[in-house]
Amino acid sequence: MAYRRSALMEERLASNRERILAAARRLIAEGGYREAQIAAVAAEAGMSTGMIYRYFRSKADLFIEVMTAAIARELELLNEIAEGPGTAKARLYAAVESFTRRALTGPNLAYAFIAEPAEPEVDIARIRVRQQLGNVFKAILKEGITGGEFPAQDMDASAACIVGAYTEALVGPIAPKGQRVKDQERLIQSICDFCVRAVSQPINPSGKR
């Protein structure tokens, strides 16, 4: 026998994997799934296309892992906020704020993860992601409703609406493309206000219900 992976080698392999993930993430953040072809990812990572397949079964697999990792971090932060102290209203505001502020770092990334369709395989993974995001908001809503802060409402619908609202506001045509910080702050605030108002008791409940 003349070859066994040394610790050093093991490390290098792991770092290659990371490099691929990072490269894919960068490209997706720039131009979405469409721009992140295997060849481009390989070039960005400074390796050959074939190499990618040594680490990932398929493009879909790679994409799913990038998405899952990125969202895992978001979910951690969101859950921390959701389970933290404060009124439901304040936590909802903070949660939306946290997500939107971070998303503005790479709008296309958020878009790709939340909305951009790809292979069915990826879509399935995305559905999970969206549900997880929705669940965070549902948890906050539930507490708010139980505690009397929010009026009774369809929590599934409201959670979906919240996710949709900030996604569209972030990546839609109105969304900024490298805007000034001030405008970003204003946008974040507007979105948060919108979402908080949306689940709160209106001042004069109309006849419509």
Next chain:
Amino acid sequence: MAYRRSALMEERLASNRERILAAARRLIAEGGYREAQIAAVAAEAGMSTGMIYRYFRSKADLFIEVMTAAIARELELLNEIAEGPGTAKARLYAAVESFTRRALTGPNLAYAFIAEPAEPEVDIARIRVRQQLGNVFKAILKEGITGGEFPAQDMDASAACIVGAYTEALVGPIAPKGQRVKDQERLIQSICDFCVRAVSQPINPSGKR
């Protein structure tokens, strides 16, 4: 000279065009842009693939025309509501209700028009569409704010949030797939309530602004 288009022929050509548009619309409503390949559209319309190109420069052109036509109808209806009588709140509710109810007829159609990305060319057309949709809501918001029904807010952001909210709630993972009518009605109501609350004065404005 031995051939000039007769009125009858002219009519047939026009009807072919319509058939193509209708077929494309059907396929998109079923499976989105992805499923609406030229070959499939041709088959659905009962003609050859080459024929499509006699009537449309490209697939993108065809898709844009389908989208434009479908949305034009929606915009007509929405504008009618927006310019009609009633409080801003009532009109906003009615507008969202009208769109969502009609969208539930073919969720994927709404999705494809509002969210599903395709060629850059199509994306550009979609941006127009989204802005037009947003403008309707902006108009209602403006009147509501001027009239004191709604609090001051970033109308662009709110309009985008509204469009995003109902889109996600309609086509997201939480959305129904051929659910019972009762549930659909409940969903529509939930979405409308959400959107109206979202732009209305909260009962106790929090310190956050």
Next chain:
DNA sequence: ACAAGAAGTGAAGTACAATTCATTCCTTGA
């Protein structure tokens, strides 16, 4: 230093879908 075997390469292979075009089929006016 060497050979065994893994890591890495990138051009060729494949798959899929848009688009074209040589050919056939129809319609029209004489």
Next chain:
DNA sequence: TCAAGGAATGAATTGTACTTCACTTCTTGT
């Protein structure tokens, strides 16, 4: 009925990107 020319066809072409694989380079243990 006929021929001129447009309408329609669909197989072949093209373009694009994922995936594979025969080959090269590098690592490791002796």
